[in-house]
Amino acid sequence: MTGCVFNIQKFSIHDGPGIRTTVFLKGCPLRCLWCHNPEGLEPSPEIEFEPSKCIGCGACVSACPAGCQTMDKAGRGFDRSRCDRCGKCADVCLTGSLKRVGRRMTVGEVMAKVLDDRLFYETSGGGMTLSGGEAFFQPDFALALLESAKEEGLHTALETSGFCSRAVMMKAVPLTDLFLFDYKATGEELHKRLTCVLQAPILDNLRALSDAGARIVLRCPIIPGANDTEEHFTAVAALMETLSGIEAADLEAYHPLGTGKAPKIGKTQAFRSAAPAKERMEQIRAFIQSQTKKPVRIS
Ligand code: SF4
Ligand code: SF4
Known part of the structure; x- marks a missing residue:
């Protein structure tokens, strides 16, 4: 089996616990206005x-x-x-x-690169993380990678938008030690405008994951002018309190990386915003933290 991979990043320390190798799979059904990996949107090289x-x-x-x-x-x-x-x-x-x-790789080729750093995973509590794009845009390949990593005894994490088939998501539960689940906006109309997809199926998948006993960290991009509202942050806290599978929330400050990357692949990214100041990030963190006992972190 092969899949299209556009990056294998070694020594990742922000994609789950310990030192990790993050495998970026190409293709995504969302079109977030601020996407910082525009080279991951199309499924082909x-x-x-x-x-x-x-x-x-x-x-x-x-x-x-x-x-x-x-x-x-x-x-x-x-x-x-x-x-x-x-x-x-x-x-x-x-x-x-x-x-x-992006190039097509077999499961074995990807795993050979991932296993190069086994020693680092063992000493740091790290492992393999799948990212994208949306990893489940290539569902069979993503599941095969997770399965292979588990067979090798590695810790596995999966970054996902949650916009995927429920059946695929459920198949990933026993193969995934930690889900890094995006929560981008609150409310159908706003979510559709910012990401081009509906929020309801994403929230349904999030609830199903939690009910299935998955360990989940919410990943919340903070995009000034787009989703930095009290209503949204209150909804983040409410989700954390409601769903037992959510262990923590990581707040990720917007950065304009995608704006510079898009022209290199012949695209444009019209969205413009300023990176939120450290003080503003801390203010948001404290606001959410005041409404939940679970950890709210700035990553
Ligand atoms: S520019 Fe020409 S050589 Fe390069 S990828 Fe396109 S068709 Fe192939
Ligand atoms: S002309 Fe420029 S882009 Fe083409 S091969 Fe030479 S350095 Fe690369």
Whole structure:
């Protein structure tokens, strides 16, 4: 079995306990306005182009069978409309100006990279985390990775938007030691406007996970001008109090990383906001904490 993977990040310390390897699977059904991994949205491989790294050697122009890469008096050009993402241009670009984003890997290939760091997991209480995109956009591959990690005795964590099939989510319960479950906005209309999907199925999955005895940490992005309201923060606290499976909430401050990444893959991200100040994050944390006994943290 193969899946499309766009990053395997070693020494992750923010994606679950201990030192971890985070495997980013490509593809996501959501379109959050502020997405900080726009290269993870499409399920298939893409080509990243960073003109500032181009030295004008012309290797990509010769390598591209479709004539998409050009170099003339007007400068370097990349016509994405005819590109079939074969990756031949990226393979010959020595400066990294052109790069493949995402490649198909087998479960065994991914696990070989993950198991390289077994010693670090054993000494730190870490393990493997699946992320994305939305890991369950490739459900069979995600489940196979979790199963393989459990067979190897690794701690497993899964970052998810919760927007996936209930059956798949339930299959993951015995294979996943910790769910890092996004909670992005409160209210159907706002949730749809900010993420392009409905909230109801996500909340239903969250309740089902909790009922099934899963361990859950809520992950709450704080996006000034989008979801930083008392109503939303009160709803976070209420969920924590209502669902026994939720152990804690991690608040994640918005950062504009996606704005810079999107043009490299030929996209734009129109959403603009400022990163919330430390004092504001602490104010929000204290507000939620005043309504729940479970830990509310800034991550
Ligand atoms: S191969 Fe890379 S460095 Fe050379 S012209 Fe193409 S993009 Fe520029
Ligand atoms: S990915 Fe293939 S088709 Fe697209 S620009 Fe590169 S070489 Fe040409």
